[in-house]
Amino acid sequence: MALLLPVLDDAGRRRIDFAAVVRRLAALRAWLASRLVARTGVRLALVQAVAVIIAFAVAGGVAQVAVRLIDQRAVQERVLGEAVSLQDEFVIKGSDHLPYTVNKRSRLWRGFEYRLVGPDGTLRAGRLPPVPAAEGWSKVRDRNADGRSREFLVYSEPLPDGSQMSVGQDLASEARQLAAVRRTLALCGVLGVALCLLASYAFARGVWRRVAAVVAAAHQVSLGRLDVRVAVRSGAPRDDVDELGGAFNVMLEEIGALVGQVRQVSTDIAHDLRTPLTRVRQRLDRLRRASSGNPELLASVERIDADIEEILRTFDSMLRLAEIENGRGMAGPVVADLADIASQVGEAYRPDLEAEGRRFDLRLSPAPVAGDTQLLAQAISNLLENVMRHTPAGTPVRLTVEARDGAAALRVEDGGEGIAPKDHDVVLQRFRRLDPSRSGPGSGLGLPIIAAIARRHGATLGLGDAGPGLRVELVFPAPPRAASPRPEGA
């Protein structure tokens, strides 16, 4: 990511666009947050790294204080030793000889600097700048030939002849030592943090992979596949991730068994109810033929037959819903153009819509979708029937299909009264579960079937304001790239 890409401003000068930099940094931060920090392992490693940094900082501070104390003491001892040695020289060789000794030692450079001031205040020997304290310890600073500032720890002492002698040592070496200590500590800190992150990563990577496998399996389950299982290591000592995978698998077994039972019950009900209903219809058929001379009886028979038809339709819708929800009602997904399907369904409904005095607007542009074409056609059909049921005759209807970032979006909008935004959730709920009121014609299963088909295809179902009227929108995920659209047979 080129964070500091210079841009040309109006005057043609190159400058850094700081607003853009901030935006990019924010994006990077968001990316990191979403990709890395969201992982428990990364967060753990970061916390560990911060702990390591704090530990090294504390250790470094303490070490620096200690080193400085030790070092200062050593300097003091050396300076004091040199002062004592010069005192001895003074005692042995006398006041006149001392400047020579001092100059000699100064020339030989034993790490010390000197200042010998006569009783009259004249500098007799040495290069140290004037020392403030006449006796004891002090610090002085000077600037040497190449302009570098030096600091000296100085011990001063009056000599018996009234002159004053100062011996000082350059503290630069001490500063260098401290700097070395700091560098070492910083290096160790960085190494420690790196090791800490590396170790966490190496340890967590395996765990991530295994947790990711559980997440992927859970995702598959949410799409209706109950036959997936998480790989659990055998032999190796079981850890908590194995426990998780094992518990997940046991749960799936249990759900699978329950779903199997429900399916079995559904099939049984289907069979058990269809068979007697078949007989009823057969008898009605016979009755119909026998009553050809009796219009009144014939009309009754027709009414009963229509009622049975309605029962069967509701029953079929319920089985159909169960079938779609548990994934059995789905043919293997093919990539088709949603616009083709919408065109077929839309044209099938056009005469009915127009017979009700509605303007029917079909706006289609190619939009590939992966799924079961029958189910998609049924969803569109249910959406259109929903409009016909809930808006008065004459209300215009619009069916739109378009591609949006490679994903197909389908909208059904009506020009009716619409639904207040605050009620959208309530209506969406009706999509999700059976409508307990189920008034009016039809089984009231149309909306849940649409929702189930959307879920089965990983599509999102949303309601909006078509201004005026209601908009129901299905947005499908983009189909896998490898698959190419296949012509749709009628």
Next chain:
Amino acid sequence: MTAYEPGRGAASSQRVLLIEDEAETTAHVSESLREAGWIVDAAVDGEDGLERASRGEHDVIIVDRMLPRRDGLSLVGELRARRVQTPVLFLTAMGSIADRVAGLEGGGDDYLVKPFSSAELAARVGALARRPAAPAYERTSLQVDDLEVDRLSRTVTRAGRRIEVLPLEYKLLEFLMLNAGRVVTRAMLLEKVWGFHFDPRTNIVETHISRLRAKIDQDGGPPLIVTVRGAGYVVGAV
């Protein structure tokens, strides 16, 4: 409106084999098919049915999915393995899409879910029986009375006068004409013309038929598309 007589549904001496274990359904199916002019043989279990179907004496075989001794799917699979190509209609309470797909992929030619109306059954059996021998499917021009459909130019003329129809109306009329003299049901039209294997709540078939009628019968001549009460539609009742 021309009366439709069920007795003319099948050519004489066409035979159907019914493999069904439930006596009442057998009786009912036999009765309604006999009325439509079929000779009906019945078998009560899978093994018996397989033996009789293998003789190749029948024009259509009706098979229940759940049968004693050998289930319907395996029966048809074995039949096809023995190179018996008689059209098969599955008649079953197992109505899910997956069941339907399994049935059609397993060698069945059509699939009817219980409970069914006898008219639906008769129409589908009739359509299956004529399929292999039907020359209509290869013709380039279809004619009923003075109504003509040219399948190459996809045009419709009545008494020499061109009638403009929409593509979907053409498809609907073509299917009706291909099955001239035979009842086609609403469900058959939904499957074959629209490709819908679900049941729309709205009467889309009825609306399309009435639009088509309005175009074809606009001269006030005899109606060509006839509604068969409780069954479906027929063009040019023989």
